[in-house]
Amino acid sequence: MLPQSQRKGDCKPCRESKAQCDRKRPRCSECISTSKACGGYDMGHIFINVNSARPPPLWNRTQNAQKYLVLDLASQPASPEQLQFPVIPSIEAVASPALPAFPNPDPTNLSGMVTVFLDLYYRRFGPDKTSTDALQPGFxxxxxxxxxxxxxxxxxxxxxxxxxxxxxxxxxxxxxxxxxxxxxxxxxxxxxxxxxxxxxxxxxxxxxxxxxxxxxxxxxxxxxxxxxxxxxxxxxxxxxxxxxxxxxxxxxxxxxxxxxxxxxxxxxxxxxxxxxxxxxxxxxxxxxxxxxxFPNDLYFRWCEIILPLPNILAAVDNISSSSTPTPPPTILTTLNEIVTLEQYLAPWYETVKASMPGPWTLPAAQISADSVPFPLHFMSIEVCTLYVLHWASQLLILEARYVLSTHLPAHHGASASNSTATPQDLSAQMSEYASLICRSVQFCAHDTSFAATENIFFPLSVVACFYMRRGDDGRLKWCVAAFRRIAEEQKIGYGSEKLELAERRVGREA
Structure with missing residues (x-):
């Protein structure tokens, strides 16, 4: 008699990883496409809180979602507010709306051209010029x-x-x-x-x-x-x-x-x-x-708070690339700057969580080669923007901590940076923030206006560069493909040099 892991019906990834197919565990993309349940994972397409081998022990979608403020609708009580949440269909289910008939504008009529530009930029079509985006123009x-x-x-x-x-x-x-x-x-x-x-x-x-x-x-x-x-x-x-x-x-x-x-x-x-x-x-x-x-106070406040970050990142790169050991006081100075930045960001994020609902995911997996199985949904593009900007800044801050911790002598201890997180903890948290950003791409970038789509450019670029620095070519390839789809749908070019560099790194996988 065959062992349980090799019985007929188990998927190939599970057999190879000696994992038992289990309905309580997330599924690999192969099993999703064939409606099977398993414990294997195709890490080239799924971004979630897992390592390269398997889901974490006792993985539970509801508990994990609540931990990271990603609400699973199946685990929440029904409420009138939930019924108003917009539901984003799968990528394959809806085709991008056709542009209205070409207005044949006179390019020498500047005011008229600007009007046509803004109508297309916000996708304000129809007699009332109402946008289908969950976006307030100017925000x-x-x-x-x-x-x-x-x-x-x-x-x-x-x-x-x-x-x-x-x-x-x-x-x-x-x-x-x-x-x-x-x-x-x-x-x-x-x-x-x-x-x-x-x-x-x-x-x-x-x-x-x-x-x-x-x-x-x-x-x-x-x-x-x-x-x-x-x-x-x-x-x-x-x-x-x-x-x-x-x-x-x-x-x-x-x-x-x-x-x-x-x-x-x-x-x-x-x-x-x-x-x-x-x-x-x-x-x-x-x-x-x-x-x-336009007020948009939370967005402008985030930009003001995050202003020290470029100099922190530059200092971290100088420390990591230095051919000689950096004096501990220099490292501690940068760590103190990180602590100060985190202290300003914390109340801002609490305000965001208190004033607007967080993201959620639907209980059923979305089957598409172009997306993650459980994309995130938001009340609006403005809400999505605030959350992904927070995740992007947290990703960069944690990565900076991680790099500095490898250059700081052990006797200084974690207390020097006002953090008890180990390098392994930081790495897991960074992966989670990168995952959340990738799961937000579809909400901003599929079947939306350019005004909505460009809100994801910076966060997705941050994640792509993060994966590049880590040598994670599988996830980097996903980010490159996401940028390519955006460029094709919006008919624009973005970050061509960065993407060409990334494609050279992942070209051997194509």
Whole structure:
């Protein structure tokens, strides 16, 4: 008689891992596709709190979900509030809605082009121009784009840049060569005008030039050059102009978006950021007090709190790459900065949890090669954004702790960093945060507007780079594929150089 693990009906992964098929355990993708129950796992496609061999002992989906604030609807009592939660169908069940008939806009009519751009950007279709997204315009990471109508007419150079942005995006969405060519010409014209204007002595106090750099960095994304050196050059130029605004204390809402753009770029590239320095903290605090069109207070508060992170990451990288041992006081200084950052983040996160419901997952697994079996659902894109930003920052902070712990002499002890977590604990927590972000991709990026989709760019990039540093090619490959699907659905290019690097690492698996 065959042993239990080899009886007919058990799946191949379970037999190979000598695991007994059990309905109480999560299933590998092979068993999901064949409606079998098992204890094996295909780790190339599933992101959850497991190691590379098997689920953790006594794994229970409900308990695990509650532990990490991911509510399993099957374990919750029925309530009227739950009945209002939007249910996201599987990727294969719903096709992306077709764009409305091409409006054939006149590219020389800037106000009209901006209107068409915003309708497509937010997917505001139909006679009432209501968006199907669970997103309030202006509350996304790129909320400044909703301010474009008020910027039209401020200066010829800004108008030229806005024209390039709008026509490039509309032309790309409809695959209209005429508009795409016009947009590229406008971009080149704006670039020449910007270079000439920046050479003038009064360029530092011209707000239209600052807005132009912000607009042109987005145009790079819509021209399929996203993440490349050209976009980086615009971000760097905008940061330099922001220095002038701080110097003359001439700040407005526009400068907040400039600050955020540089912040996300600095975190993604793990480079130090001037405005992360404590010396800029009073000026930054003053900047966040200026009137804003859209409140979105929790998002802006997170950006302000997280400002020290780029310099922390740069310091950690310097310590880990140093050819000589780093003095313990230097390591402890960085650890203290991490502790301070965590102390500011903790009450912010408590406010988030108290003011809005957390994510949940449906009891039935979703079967699709393009997604995780149990994707997360949220009340809105804004709620999803806050949670994934928190998870991304926690992932980076824990990784920084992990790296520093390997360079700190043992006699200093964990108490030096105000943490009792072991390296193994930190590694497990990092994997969990990365998992939660990956499980949130579908909510933001499938069958949504570009305004909603771009909220996941930064968190997904953080996770992809995390997997790259870990040498986890299986999960990195999933992230690369997710970016590729986003680029195809949104008809844009994003982080091409980073993704090419990642693809070279995982190419041998293709």
């Amino acid at each position: 996304e990471c790129g909320g400044w784009r909703s301010l474009l109508p008020s910027w039209v007419g401020q200066s010829p150079i800004l108008d030229t840049a806005i024209s390039a942005l709008a026509t490039c995006f509309v032309g790309t969405q409809y695959q209209q060569d005429r508009l795409m060519d016009y947009g590229r010409n406008m971009y080149l014209n704006a670039l020449q005008m910007l270079q000439q204007a920046l050479a003038a002595s009064d360029s530092g106090n011209r707000r239209d030039l600052t807005a132009t750099t912000l607009v042109m960095s987005s145009t790079e994304l819509f021209m399929s050059n996203g993440g490349g050196p050209s976009q980086g050059a615009h971000i760097e130029g905008a940061t330099r102009l922001l220095h002038c605004a701080f110097k003359w204390l001439d700040m407005e809402e526009l400068h907040i978006y400039i600050l955020h753009q540089g912040l996300f770029e600095a975190i993604s590239t793990r480079r130090s950021y001037d405005f992360s320095s404590p010396s800029y903290r009073p000026l930054v605090r003053q900047l966040y007090t200026v009137p804003r069109t």
